[in-house]
Amino acid sequence: MWKRVASLSPLISSKRSSTLNQAAYTFKLFESFTTETPTQGNDGMFFKGKTPFITFVLGGPGSGKGTQCEKIVENFGFTHLSAGDLLRREITSNTEYGAEILDTIKEGKIVPSEVTVKLIRKEMESSDNYKFLIDGFPRSEENRIAFERITEAEPDIVLFFDCPEEEMVKRVLNRNQGRVDDNIDTIRKRLKIFESLNLPVVNYYSKRGKLYKINAVGTADEIFEQVRPVFAAHEELST
Numbered sequence: 567m568w569k570r571v572a573s574l575s576p577l578i579s580s581k582r583s584s585t586l587n588q589a590a591y592t593f594k595l596f597e598s599f600t601t602e603t604p605t606q607g608n609d610g611m612f613f614k615g616k617t618p619f620i621t622f623v624l625g626g627p628g629s630g631k632g633t634q635c636e637k638i639v640e641n642f643g644f645t646h647l648s649a650g651d652l653l654r655r656e657i658t659s660n661t662e663y664g665a666e667i668l669d670t671i672k673e674g675k676i677v678p679s680e681v682t683v684k685l686i687r688k689e690m691e692s693s694d695n696y697k698f699l700i701d702g703f704p705r706s707e708e709n710r711i712a713f714e715r716i717t718e719a720e721p722d723i724v725l726f727f728d729c730p731e732e733e734m735v736k737r738v739l740n741r742n743q744g745r746v747d748d749n750i751d752t753i754r755k756r757l758k759i760f761e762s763l764n765l766p767v768v769n770y771y772s773k774r775g776k777l778y779k780i781n782a783v784g785t786a787d788e789i790f791e792q793v794r795p796v797f798a799a800h801e802e803l804s805t
């Protein structure tokens with residue numbers, strides 16, 4: 567099927583070609599997933615005897631997800647999987663989809679779900695830990711549904727860092743880590759996508775009683791004092 571899609575490309579105009587190339591990129595990945603047959607559920611698929619404890623960490627660009635994840639790791643022994651970092655690693659390692667991922671990130675768009683879920687799943691499977699922070703994912707309802715379908719797992723809790731737009735813009739523009747998407751044009755695009763595609767995911771988990779909304783204004787330490795009790799309570803429950 568991939569061959570068939572590739573052979574169509576020269577026959578089409580460049581604008582359509584770019585759309586179709588994106589479709590082919592998605593399709594090829596999707597095909598590689600559908601040939602894999604996950605045979606076990608959440609408890610048995612990745613984690614040698616332990617039920618995984620999965621936390622999704624959501625919030626707009628610059629809301630402080632990565633900063634707070636570091637503190638959660640230090641204090642509660644989670645493994646931090648930043649979806650954005652996993653995608654950026656694909657770019658720097660020049661893997662098969664690195665170039666497409668780079669273009670997608672530059673545009674502030676969302677990488678096809680199958681790519682991201684595959685990277686997350688691989689990291690989970692190779693970890694000795696069973697407690698995961700999945701940072702910056704799912705970015706859309708489509709991401710969420712793909713994660714559930716492919717991993718047969720759901721998050722136990724979902725953190726949402728609620729931050730005003732002007733504060734997020736200020737933080738991202740001051741971040742200074744050389745990220746290709748830390749410029750005002752891409753930030754605006756990311757904020758729009760966050761509102762239209764990510765907030766529905768936040769609302770979904772809110773309705774399901776899994777959401778912990780954190781006021782992300784203040785110092786990182788102050789914010790962590792809101793985060794700490796969420797994990798402390800779950801630690802108590804599991805002992």
Ligand SMILES: Nc1ncnc2c1ncn2[C@@H]1O[C@H](COP(=O)(O)OP(=O)(O)OP(=O)(O)O)[C@@H](O)[C@H]1O
Pocket residue numbers: 625626627628629630631632633634650702737738740741742782783784785786787789
């Ligand atoms: N509470 C805070 N107050 C001020 N600056 C902060 C705070 N938390 C994080 N920062 C800074 O803001 C910038 C963005 O933070 P961070 O990278 O943690 O956000 P993020 O939500 O992971 O963003 P992205 O979605 O773009 O990856 C960083 O430079 C970080 O040091």
Ligand SMILES: O=c1ccn([C@@H]2O[C@H](COP(=O)(O)O)[C@@H](O)[C@H]2O)c(=O)[nH]1
Pocket residue numbers: 627648649650651653670671672674675676677678682701702703704705709747756
């Ligand atoms: O699940 C994901 C996560 C990220 N992306 C793309 O990466 C950038 C940067 O993500 P950060 O979480 O801010 O590090 C994001 O704007 C998306 O383009 C993605 O597609 N899917």
Ligand SMILES: [Mg+2]
Pocket residue numbers: 631632648650702
């Ligand atoms: Mg981050």
